[in-house]
Amino acid sequence: MNESFSIGRPFGIEVRVHILFLYMAGFLMLIGDNPLGTAAILVTLFGLVLLHELGHSLVARHHGIHVIDIVLWPLGGMARMSEIPESPRVEGQVAIAGPLVNLALAAAGLLLLGLVGGWEGGMGPSIAHILESPTAFLTVFIAMNLMLGIFNLVPAFPMDGGRILRAFLARKRSYLEATEIAVRVGRYIALAMIFSFLIPPMNCSLPIIGVYIMWTGMRELWSVRLRHAGGGASPFGPGAGPMGGGPGGFRVDLSEHLRAFGRRGEQGAAPPESGRGDSSGRSAGGFSDEDLRRLEDEPGPLRRPPPD
Secondary structure, three states: OOOEEEEEOHHHOOEEEEHHHHHHHHHHHHHOOOHHHHHHHHHHHHHHHHHHHHHHHHHHHHOOOOEEEEEEEOOEEEEEEOOOOOOHHHHHHHHHHHHHHHHHHHHHHHHHHHHHOOOOOOHHHHHHOOOOOHHHHHHHHHHHHHHHHHHOOOOOOOOHHHHHHHHHHOOOOOHHHHHHHHHHHHHHHHHHHHHHHHOOOOOOHHHHHHHHHHHHHHHHHHHHHHHHHOOOOOOOOOOOOOOOOOOEEEEOOHHHHHHHHHHHOOOOOOOOOOOOOOOOOOOOOOOOHHHHHHHHHOOOOOOOOOOO
16 A cells, blocks of 8 residues: 555545556556546546445444545555454444445436436447436446445455455354354355356456455454454454455455554563564464464464463
8 A cells, every 4th residue: 555645635534546546547548449438437436436435434433443544446445444343233334334325326326317318328338428428427327336336245255245244144153253254255256256257258357356355355364363362352453454355345454463462462471571572483472483374274263372
């Protein structure tokens, strides 16, 4: 996220654009037959992604969660939050807010489309000529909102649908078990996305999203396992960075959790004076490098290793 720059602060939330998004936009405008139409499509699409992320962010802020920023990048957008409590109710409400914004906008667009003359032609001509008439623009506007709202409800953790699935499972299971099930379901969906390029017409974006879902889902599973292996310490350390995925999502970062866990130290024992671990290579949080490697490979929860 270091290669991004700020473009504004709606509702006091900083919005940033990643440099890769600008490269992608420039490339698409160069190869297209209608650069102005391509620019209009990108501005409309990523404007809707921004509203999606603001839906997540404002609901999160309502629950007292600090929103660091919103970043727009080639795969969509993400709202980076300092923490998401292990509460099914809170996570479910934050996750559903983004898709609901898009579905509400689609409904408003349908109403307005009926007032200005109704649906004209297919989606192909409307997208290619988005600026030719209000009807063409509204047609694209409705289709984009439906795409964002419905696609993000796919239960592929850590997309919004996957987080809703985890919140539902966590009502009757531990948060770790709910995360493991949600990640497993998301992995199967991600594999289907990756191999979708074998089915015509070929789509290069779905395989990329599938790989991203698999990586970020496993990364967050490591984070949850680490927290629960720590004996029930607070769910998230302060200052966490990016959580979620897909064209619209919200995220929290594993690396900050590792540092926060190390700062907490072992229960009932003070950390070494250096703050960097002892001579055995064990960190202040009680994990050596070997412990962390085991944590990454272990399919189930780990217990804290016995003291030396």
